[in-house]
Amino acid sequence: xxxxxxxxxxxxxxxxxxxxxxxxxxxxxxxxxxxxxxxxxxxxxxxxxxxxxxxxxxxxxxxxxxxxxxxxxxxxxxxxxxxxxxxxxxxxxxxxxxxxxxxxxxxxxx
Amino acid sequence: xxxxxxxxxxxxxxxxxxxxxxxxxxxxxxxxxxxxxxxxxxxxxxxxxxxxxxxxxxxxxxxxxxxxxxxxxxxxxxxxxxxxxxxxxxxxxxxxxxxxxxxxxxxxxxxx
Numbered sequence: 001x002x003x004x005x006x007x008x009x010x011x012x013x014x015x016x017x018x019x020x021x022x023x024x025x026x027x028x029x030x031x032x033x034x035x036x037x038x039x040x041x042x043x044x045x046x047x048x049x050x051x052x053x054x055x056x057x058x059x060x061x062x063x064x065x066x067x068x069x070x071x072x073x074x075x076x077x078x079x080x081x082x083x084x085x086x087x088x089x090x091x092x093x094x095x096x097x098x099x100x101x102x103x104x105x106x107x108x109x110x
Numbered sequence: 111x112x113x114x115x116x117x118x119x120x121x122x123x124x125x126x127x128x129x130x131x132x133x134x135x136x137x138x139x140x141x142x143x144x145x146x147x148x149x150x151x152x153x154x155x156x157x158x159x160x161x162x163x164x165x166x167x168x169x170x171x172x173x174x175x176x177x178x179x180x181x182x183x184x185x186x187x188x189x190x191x192x193x194x195x196x197x198x199x200x201x202x203x204x205x206x207x208x209x210x211x212x213x214x215x216x217x218x219x220x221x222x
Contacts, residue, residue: 031208041215044213088153092208097158097168097169099155100153
């Protein structure tokens with residue numbers, strides 16, 4: 001797998017504010033996958049990015065893969081209480097060993 | 111279509127006891143994985159099976175063994191449980207490597 005660092009570890013936002021989590025690596029990543037884990041739940045796949053500079057959107061969520069394929073971000077516009085959870089990025093070297101970041105735990109204050 | 115199922119949901123063991131965590135998927139996926147999740151540590155891969163009949167070590171394999179019983183089932187065995195193995199264990203599957211992974215509901219294991 002490939003090492004990824006995820007920041008911040010925690011983020012508290014007021015409902016309606018935006019939220020961004022970042023995934024960084026010192027080496028070029030083959031791909032990035034993003035997962036969401038609700039409190040007490042299991043990780044659920046959100047999206048995969050493969051191409052340099054790729055941007056994908058899912059409603060209020062925007063995912064980006066850096067031009068150098070060394071970083072990625074997940075941005076949520078106008079957070080809602082349903083966005084609460086931990087967001088993980090994961091990357092693999094085209095292999096089976098997906099290495100996950102430690103996650104960003106998002107709290108939304110209503 | 112149940113996806114990925116895991117049993118048991120909760121388990122308490124005493125140090126030195128053994129147990130097997132069961133995992134099954136009904137999505138006809140080729141690859142299966144076992145992770146452990148500890149507070150602040152994210153998800154760490156214990157073992158994986160790229161396809162039926164093969165298994166390989168992940169990042170933290172010590173103290174664990176696995177069996178890919180058939181295409182559907184992938185079990186994780188703790189031969190002699192230790193308190194350091196207290197964790198939440200997730201099984202996952204994917205069509206093959208590089209594809210999105212589908213996770214089971216997890217097993218919360220406490221070793222006293």
